Amino acid sequence: MPTPETHGPRLDVPNLAVHALWGAWFAAVLTNWASWSAGVRLGAMGLGxxxxxxxxxxxxxxxxxPIAKPRLLKWLVSRTLGLACGFAYRGYYSHHFNHHKYNDGPGDWGRPRPGEGALHYCVRxxxxxxxxxxxxxxxxxxxCKTRGQKLELMLDFAVVDGTLLALLAWQPSLGASLFAMLLVGQTCIHYLNLAAHVGSDSTDRKALAVTSASPFYNRYFFNAGYHLAHHLKPQTPWRALPALTEELLRQGQHQPSLLAEPSPIHPSWISRVSAVRKALSATGDTDKPSSPSSPDPGASVSAAPGSRAAAAAQP
Known part of the structure; x- marks a missing residue:
């Protein structure tokens, strides 16, 4: 197994900039909601x-x-990121690391139910x-193993739920609109789990997840497409994931058929996820397709993601 970089910058400026964009959006909505027309409000929620x-x-x-290493800033960013996505941060942290422990296999709290379709899973x-x-x-x-973690969990629920309740009491239309937007957004977020593991195999370290070589997706979503490398080395900084993926491919530790051209948000990948879950729903199967050798949402990439072939892949 290759040894990747394990330390990110003290302040991850690109990630912090994207989060600051949410802060600006949220401040604008709070400040101007009452004066906006219905059309502007709808547009604001779409942007949100x-x-x-x-x-x-x-x-x-x-x-x-952590995208911010200073202790106080790290703590604050954890709370505001949870609010931005509608997740109690400490709760989602525990849920996510359970996913990493079981890799979408038995024991994973977020694993699809036997025969469950894609839309049902995401909405559920x-x-x-x-x-x-x-x-x-x-x-x-x-x-939560410590008293501090449990207190943090309660605080995080108070931050997210308390903010929504306060907005519903202050401006009901704003609170209801924000809640609806969070539900739609979280439905899309849960789709990403299905997309990243379509055709994967939780019992095979070379096939734990699908890798997307999409330049667009990896550029703007911080190399989130390199999902197998991420599962094998979860604490690898996002900038180091392409090199780690190349090394895994060279060493035969990445199933080549699990390297795909499109991004998880490309229609071809969405269609593939829907088709796989529909097939499992029709058969009532309890697991993923029996062979992870042909899961590609699109054509597989024959070269490593950093190569010219992968760089030419379409979003």
Whole structure:
């Protein structure tokens, strides 16, 4: 196994800039909502959805390698990133690292149910923490091993839920609109889990996840497409993931058929995810397709992501 870089910068400026964009959006909405027409409000929520989805990539990076190393700033950014995505940060942190422990296999809290379709899975996970949270809250509470972590979990729920309740009391239309936007955004976020593991195999370290070589996706979503390398070395800074992926391919530690051209948000990949889940739903299968050798949402890339062939891949 190659040894990757393990330390990010003290301040990850690109990630912090994307998060600052959310802060500017949120401040503008709070300040101007009452004076905006219905059309402007709708546009603002559409923009907010895009900014939220982008900030999820930042949240994900921050959980693994903090985008701000100073202790107080790291703590503050954790809370505001949770608010930006509608997740209680400490709870989502526990949920996400459970995913890394089991790699979308048995024991993973977020694993699709037997025969569950893609849309049902995404909507279920968007709604469950808000309307049927008991099992989820119980799981993340047990995962908190210290008193400080449990206090942090309670604070994070207060930050997210308290903000929504305060907005509903202050300006009901704003609170309801923000909540609806969060539900739509979280539905899209949960799709990313399906996309990253379509055709993967939690029992095979060479096939834990799919790698996207899309230049567009990896440029603007901080190399989130290099998902197998990320699962094998979760604390690798995002800038080091392309080189790590190339090394895995050279050493035969990355199944070549799990290297795909399009991005997870490309229609061809979305179609592939939908088709795979639909097939499993029709058969009531309890697992992924039996062979991870042909999971590509599009054509596989025959060269490493840093090569000319991969660089030519379309978004």
């Amino acid at each position: 959805w895009a900014v939220m989805f982008w900030n999820y990539a930042v949240l994900h990076n921050h959980m693994h390698v 996970w968007a709604l469950t923490p808000w309307f049927w949270p008991w099992t989820v809250v119980g799981d993340v509470w047990k995962a």
